[in-house]
Amino acid sequence: MKLLIFEWAAGTFTYDDITGSFTEKGVTYRTVSYQFNDKNEDEFFVNRFTKILKEETYDAVFSVNYFPLVAVCCHDCSLPYISWSYDNPLDVPDIEKTLGLPGNFVFLFDRIQMEGYRKMGFSNVYHMPLAVNCERLETIKPTKQEQAMYAADVSFVGKMYDSMFPQYRELMDDRCKGYIDAVVAAQSKVFGYWFAEELLTDDLMKRINDHFKVLQPDTQFVLPREALAYAVAAQITKTDRLVLLNLLAKRMNVNVYSWEKCDLLQNVKFMGSCDYYGQMTKVFKASSINLNITLKISQSGIPLRVMDILGAGGFLLSNYQPEIAENFVNGEDVVMYESLEDALEKAVYYISHDDLRKRIAQSGHNKTKELFSYEKQLGKIFAISGITV
Amino acid sequence: MKVIYLINSKEYNYHKSLADDFVCVTGGDVIDMGDGTNLGMRYYEIEKMAPDVIITFDLAGHLLRTGNDSLSLNNIYARFAHILFHKPDHYGRSLKARQNLSMFTYIPNGSGAETARAGYPEVPNIEEFVPISYKPADDKERTENIENIKRWWDDFKKEAML
Numbered sequence: 001m002k003l004l005i006f007e008w009a010a011g012t013f014t015y016d017d018i019t020g021s022f023t024e025k026g027v028t029y030r031t032v033s034y035q036f037n038d039k040n041e042d043e044f045f046v047n048r049f050t051k052i053l054k055e056e057t058y059d060a061v062f063s064v065n066y067f068p069l070v071a072v073c074c075h076d077c078s079l080p081y082i083s084w085s086y087d088n089p090l091d092v093p094d095i096e097k098t099l100g101l102p103g104n105f106v107f108l109f110d111r112i113q114m115e116g117y118r119k120m121g122f123s124n125v126y127h128m129p130l131a132v133n134c135e136r137l138e139t140i141k142p143t144k145q146e147q148a149m150y151a152a153d154v155s156f157v158g159k160m161y162d163s164m165f166p167q168y169r170e171l172m173d174d175r176c177k178g179y180i181d182a183v184v185a186a187q188s189k190v191f192g193y194w195f196a197e198e199l200l201t202d203d204l205m206k207r208i209n210d211h212f213k214v215l216q217p218d219t220q221f222v223l224p225r226e227a228l229a230y231a232v233a234a235q236i237t238k239t240d241r242l243v244l245l246n247l248l249a250k251r252m253n254v255n256v257y258s259w260e261k262c263d264l265l266q267n268v269k270f271m272g273s274c275d276y277y278g279q280m281t282k283v284f285k286a287s288s289i290n291l292n293i294t295l296k297i298s299q300s301g302i303p304l305r306v307m308d309i310l311g312a313g314g315f316l317l318s319n320y321q322p323e324i325a326e327n328f329v330n331g332e333d334v335v336m337y338e339s340l341e342d343a344l345e346k347a348v349y350y351i352s353h354d355d356l357r358k359r360i361a362q363s364g365h366n367k368t369k370e371l372f373s374y375e376k377q378l379g380k381i382f383a384i385s386g387i388t389v
Numbered sequence: 390m391k392v393i394y395l396i397n398s399k400e401y402n403y404h405k406s407l408a409d410d411f412v413c414v415t416g417g418d419v420i421d422m423g424d425g426t427n428l429g430m431r432y433y434e435i436e437k438m439a440p441d442v443i444i445t446f447d448l449a450g451h452l453l454r455t456g457n458d459s460l461s462l463n464n465i466y467a468r469f470a471h472i473l474f475h476k477p478d479h480y481g482r483s484l485k486a487r488q489n490l491s492m493f494t495y496i497p498n499g500s501g502a503e504t505a506r507a508g509y510p511e512v513p514n515i516e517e518f519v520p521i522s523y524k525p526a527d528d529k530e531r532t533e534n535i536e537n538i539k540r541w542w543d544d545f546k547k548e549a550m551l
Contacts, residue, residue: 010463037466275456
């Protein structure tokens with residue numbers, strides 16, 4: 001079998017492990033990368049990519065995350081297009097225009113996200129949890145120096161999110177401001193169920209957009225519901241991350257790995273960014289507790305960060321996510337919290353129970369290795385797509 | 390159309406004068422990767438300029454790498470022309486790096502484009518270019534050079550759909 005892999009820009013985190021799995025299976029591939037300015041319209045890309053598809057014979061095109069113009073080119077060349085996303089939301093405007101193209105097989109890691117598309121009539125969207133290459137991660141061992149450098153009671157790898165929420169809110173009238181503040185406040189208290197988007201009704205969106213017009217009559221800008229929902233999710237997640245990290249940092253040492261330093265974090269050691277393929281695994285191995293705080297909009301799935309932590313054999317303290325609960329036993333394989341107070345209590349408890357923490361980390365690692373290998377997940381993807389490897 | 394050149398005068402002493410000739414034809418700004426500026430800062434500077442076209446000499450822009458050792462320039466939305474003044478094997482592993490579909494790599498005439506395409510599968514668009522001397526001997530050769538650069542520039546714009 002020969003695949004054409006489409007790779008976004010300078011690369012995606014899971015590319016090497018996916019292609020490694022292809023190679024083990026004897027699947028040959030060629031990779032083409034591109035950076036889009038507009039994911040829905042790019043004559044140059046369509047022209048060049050179609051030329052490549054016609055140059056050689058491929059059985060299918062594969063990509064990490066979904067790209068509408070790749071789908072269009074594949075459709076025009078009658079080739080199956082398989083995409084497997086680790087992003088949620090997918091960040092593709094007008095996705096419904098291409099998602100249903102015959103030949104598309106779209107795999108999403110979040111079941112509720114998948115069900116949303118199914119309800120819209122896209123029967124070619126499937127649920128597929130992410131994977132991790134445990135064997136590779138097992139070979140990565142921090143040296144004594146690295147162990148000392150990365151050691152911490154709690155480590156968190158991730159961004160603080162720059163939400164557009166304050167800017168959008170500023171442009172709303174008082175009634176909408178009050179309403180949206182109440183939505184944020186209510187959603188902030190609930191873990192494991194994302195209802196904020198349902199509360200962003202058509203009437204509300206109309207009122208918000210009408211007010212934008214009043215403030216600036218010549219504006220062409222229309223705020224879509226999805227953009228406001230994402231802004232709300234990013235805002236709540238940012239607040240959760242800041243509050244929890246600051247609370248933890250009062251009681252234990254906390255390292256944060258991120259591209260940008262956040263001045264609102266206090267007593268937290270800012271470690272800069274860490275690269276995905278080397279440092280990150282060492283961080284997870286050297287830290288007593290590895291924290292996962294999922295972006296609120298991701299309602300059920302197991303995020304890539306959770307796979308990375310468990311695959312590395314790190315101890316995971318995560319917010320409650322339904323699919324983590326379905327696949328792992330809380331308190332035996334992983335530890336989940338249901339509120340920020342609960343997270344703090346659990347961190348304090350587990351930091352003083354070394355043996356228990358190590359047992360949980362080992363058990364979580366074993367289960368991850370058994371359930372979520374690339375070989376398994378890609379095997380299911382190809383089987384669903386009707387492609388014989 | 391905003392054009393920028395990436396050169397490395399520390400590595401190749403002919404880059405500056407050659408860039409002057411190219412700029413005569415295409416317009417644009419020249420950034421010297423060999424001037425000691427921090428490469429991370431350099432990348433953000435290039436990104437901020439939002440160029441339509443990036444022209445590099447002898448893969449000067451390949452110095453910019455991501456944490457995973459991919460080409461940072463792959464993250465920039467632009468059309469690229471990587472002009473090589475030596476045969477492909479001169480560049481060692483730099484030509485092994487995966488290039489974005491919007492990158493066109495030009496090798497000197499007679500360098501064997503077919504062989505290069507087979508030998509460097511991660512380089513999507515390899516073309517040969519009209520003879521451009523990187524060290525013109527006199528004014529006459531320089532004038533010829535500029536004419537050839539004009540022809541190359543027209544071909545590139547057509548190929549890159551600009």
